[in-house]
Amino acid sequence: MTLAGAVATGPDLLRLVAIPVFAWTAYRDIETRRVSSTVWIPLTLLGTALLVWDGWLAWSAGGTAWTYEFLIPTAISLGLVVPIAYLFWWFGGFGGADAKALLVLAVLFPTFPEYALGSWTLPLESPPTIGTFSFTILTNAVLVGVVLPLVLAVRNAAAGRIAPVMFVGWPISWERIPETHGRLLETPAGLSRGGLDLDALRMYLRWRGLSLAELRERPEPYRNPATLPAEPNPPTDGAVTADVTVRGDGGALESDADETGLEQGSETAPEYGDPWGAEAFLDDIDGSAYGTTPETLRDGLEVLATEETVWISPGTPFLVPIFVGLVIALVYGDLLLGTLF
Numbered sequence: 001m002t003l004a005g006a007v008a009t010g011p012d013l014l015r016l017v018a019i020p021v022f023a024w025t026a027y028r029d030i031e032t033r034r035v036s037s038t039v040w041i042p043l044t045l046l047g048t049a050l051l052v053w054d055g056w057l058a059w060s061a062g063g064t065a066w067t068y069e070f071l072i073p074t075a076i077s078l079g080l081v082v083p084i085a086y087l088f089w090w091f092g093g094f095g096g097a098d099a100k101a102l103l104v105l106a107v108l109f110p111t112f113p114e115y116a117l118g119s120w121t122l123p124l125e126s127p128p129t130i131g132t133f134s135f136t137i138l139t140n141a142v143l144v145g146v147v148l149p150l151v152l153a154v155r156n157a158a159a160g161r162i163a164p165v166m167f168v169g170w171p172i173s174w175e176r177i178p179e180t181h182g183r184l185l186e187t188p189a190g191l192s193r194g195g196l197d198l199d200a201l202r203m204y205l206r207w208r209g210l211s212l213a214e215l216r217e218r219p220e221p222y223r224n225p226a227t228l229p230a231e232p233n234p235p236t237d238g239a240v241t242a243d244v245t246v247r248g249d250g251g252a253l254e255s256d257a258d259e260t261g262l263e264q265g266s267e268t269a270p271e272y273g274d275p276w277g278a279e280a281f282l283d284d285i286d287g288s289a290y291g292t293t294p295e296t297l298r299d300g301l302e303v304l305a306t307e308e309t310v311w312i313s314p315g316t317p318f319l320v321p322i323f324v325g326l327v328i329a330l331v332y333g334d335l336l337l338g339t340l341f
Helices: 009-016 018-030 039-061 065-091 096-108 133-158 173-177 198-208 212-216 217-224 258-261 275-284 294-302 320-332 335-340
Strands: 115-119 120-122 170-173 309-315
Touching: 009 039, 009 320, 018 039, 018 096, 018 320, 065 096, 065 133, 065 170, 096 133, 096 217, 120 309, 133 170, 133 294, 133 335, 170 173, 170 212, 173 198, 173 212, 198 212, 198 275, 198 294, 212 217, 212 294, 275 294
Parallel strands: none
Antiparallel strands: 115 120, 170 309
16 A cells, blocks of 8 residues: 555565566576575565565555455465365475475565556556455466467577477487587487476586586497496586586497497497496485486486487476566456456
């Protein structure tokens, strides 16, 4: 609620601090898929303080301000948006940073803010009688997330890239794979939505002390698990920006014929019990490689060992729709209600 003659209440003005913070986290999500948990702590503390301040202002205003403009929206925000964020994270629909962002928004934006700009009042769309702003941000983010695959498909179609996965990805050169986040959309059998996670690929390559270019240059020796390094390297978490210390050359390659069992000039690769050492890698690392199975890792390596161009899905870093949903909510309001009514 905007005070007469004021641009906005003190709490609502301080809530604008969230815009540059969420813009930065959206950028980090695109570039690295990593957002430190520490970024949410100051916003949570700020939101808690502003919640108390808002409660005091609503109580002082009297009338229905305490009940309908503060208490009920706040209860819905904390009692609905928080469980939704937790459940989606629990079932794998959100990443950890996405869920934390929604939890922060539930505390920071429980009620609809108002900003007076001359004769305009933002958000432009009038809020519902009992409106929860954090839920509006969430529904806006979901709508933005739905539109993104359509935009991607149009771009692919305009470039002549027609494929079943054109709604979720695009083709790139293999040379860009080491610096790209996302998921491979190809297996030796063809296009697939269940391909290798590229962070898991980087973990494997770092564990072996191997680059993708080296693997492509001599795939047959590296396919043999006998060439795995005696002392593997730390796999890191697969982030492009991870601090990497690599020892060795990816495995023992003193004699290709002796070490791999593949005679020079042979056109048929021998069968191994654990091709590429996929099982050995997953058994050795501490934790999971983003749910990667030995079969998924082998299929991805087989594709990347030979293909010049591959389809990948960057996924949808949900912090981007959340940031866009926040900006739309502050400027326009509720996209869903504005569309339906």
